[in-house]
Amino acid sequence: MNAPTQAPAHRVRGTEGADLADPAFWRLPRSRRLSEFARLRELDAPVRFTPGNGSRTPFYALVRHADVRAASRQPLLFASAPGATSPEPAPWAKALFGNSMVNMDGPGHAGLRRTISRAFTPRLLAAAEENISAVAARLVDETAAEGPGDFMRSAASRMPFEVICDLMGIPARHRTAILARIDDASEYVGVQRRGRARLRVPGRGLRSLARMQFEMAGIARERRRVPADDVISALVRADVDGRALSSRELGAFFSLLLVAGVETTRNAIAHGLVLLTAHPEQRALLRSDFERYADGAVDEIVRHSTPIIQFRRTVAAECELGGRTFLPGEKAVLLYASANRDASVFADPDAFDITRSPNPHLGYGGGGPHHCLGAHLAKLEMKALFRTMLERLGDVRSVGEPGLVDSNFDNRVGTLPYAF
Template identity: 80%
Template structure:
């Protein structure tokens, strides 16, 4: 059985809702219309083939159901991350200069590097990080109380994951302002331009920022080789991978992944959480009534509902069948997490925001398998700690307008989010 081939923007919609994921204009549609298009694609059943009409981009199959995305994620021998999970894939010269990111690796190469990096996150280091998360959340909410309302993306919501990762890695305070600017620059061109030519903005366009960030991190790594500390950078510069140490490019690629991916995805999830709790007062009241009871479910539902990463790409490595379709080696497949997390076959009333949803097998951190997000546990702890501080100490904290979103085929990124609160709770330390 062949996959359904998408031919026109209205083939599946039966109206004026575009479902052509290969058209850059699709990714400039309002988010609710894109979600409606994903629902129509799921109803069509099985993978859907898209053929870009312009440029040199390769045709691809979109996996839109929860079952198909999960199955492909757990079969890396058939659906490979190499040569790259973004569209377009990283250029060979970029890999040579900046190193190959772990997300683009497979097999023994990926397993060896991931195992080495996992060992750097020792139980003692992670325990200290968990304790530090609560401290960072308290400090940032202290500052929110002093600074007052404004743009949430310039406040605790955006700063929380950056501060936590820098503390965990051991980035000295004197470097953080520069590295924060590099992180923003490296992830700035992820999305679709609203003006000018209607073309996709691709992860990695901020190569100058990425290069400067890797130079910054290389300098810190040299310091740690001379004087090790109890942090991730020190552990990695002394790590052993099959009898050799990590190269400068390997270190730089991992630091970039941790800083850019770890910061961007978590701060977007936090921002969407603020919007969801502001626009669903019943769910917020339930969470506030017993935070310890409902916090875990709230975090999982925020991640499912917002899905910080929209999609990753895979390359078919061997002839196989999935979702009733036969794939050939070399074909491109897109794992559409944003669609899988709204699949009615798995989630009852999938468009509803329900912090009591159980079970909640969302794919917000990947569909399992060897590429499941390394930082998922810490990201959830950060969200819980920050929402606990904000909801218990800042009376009436809420978003006051819709978030300013970046049109993107890659991540559900929030550019701006106005917020306010009435006053500091008496329990505040401010």
């Protein structure tokens, strides 16, 4: 078989256009990027892109809903290992911090996921659902007292963080430091550094991740001695295939849950406020009967904003998909942001419609073994927060443009001025 860097480019009709491998593409206005995805979806087959940096491997962009969904659900053909993010995690990083579930396949992934799923018992989830409403009420009351400002520093960021910390059982004394570690660890994921950011001390994000895992290891030791009714206690007493979870496995899961669970949900909440502000008729419909329209509103916010833009897969076996043959070792990028605007699946895909039904968006990973474990929790958080804000803050709305971050990984909001 040809190595990925030697495989010939697959020529298709009309491949001229923007280069998804060029960091400049991800600095284009979001509307321009979505237009380019729409053009790529009309081509005969996935297009191959080659990063300008010779040390990086070419990749094929999967942009159609059917292709992204199929690749998500066939891990034997499109594997998450050795890494689902770009760049792929280095072997030394996995050895030091543990291998995240998003980078695993097969029995190892299934066993770890099964053990973690068991930790989220019905009793814990029921308590979490009740707690979510209480957290939303408290945060909105605090928001009302503080007054308008930056939404990303108030309820949007604090809601998912507080809920996850409560569910996991992270003591209040650790939370300020852990939140700072999360921000440092995720600040430049998928972002090309420019200007003064180039002078940033190398490895700061990794050091923040290491410190966060060190703090979490200390909490885990406490829970081994004195268990509580929380996820950390359940996991430190759990086992995978007859063996206890190692400190690195626990640390990798904690990092995934804290970083991914907080970052994606707070971005979805922020985009939701922007969308409801820009579409007052949808906002009025939601307020008219929240219980009736809430689930549809959350799904449409996730579809329209797509918090995670892409994940990477490595071809594990020769296969056909989307009009071309993939060879082992080749890379494919699953572009959820494009799949969720596919006109062959979604009527008027650029419209924001909370009554859209069906809404088979791929915002939680497209199904399959890597479907987001926290999807249900994220939906509950979004519904609780929007319900409480609409009830208690009345005309809560975004004002001005959101400060979007030019990332090729997530649809991140840096700042969002708002008023009520």
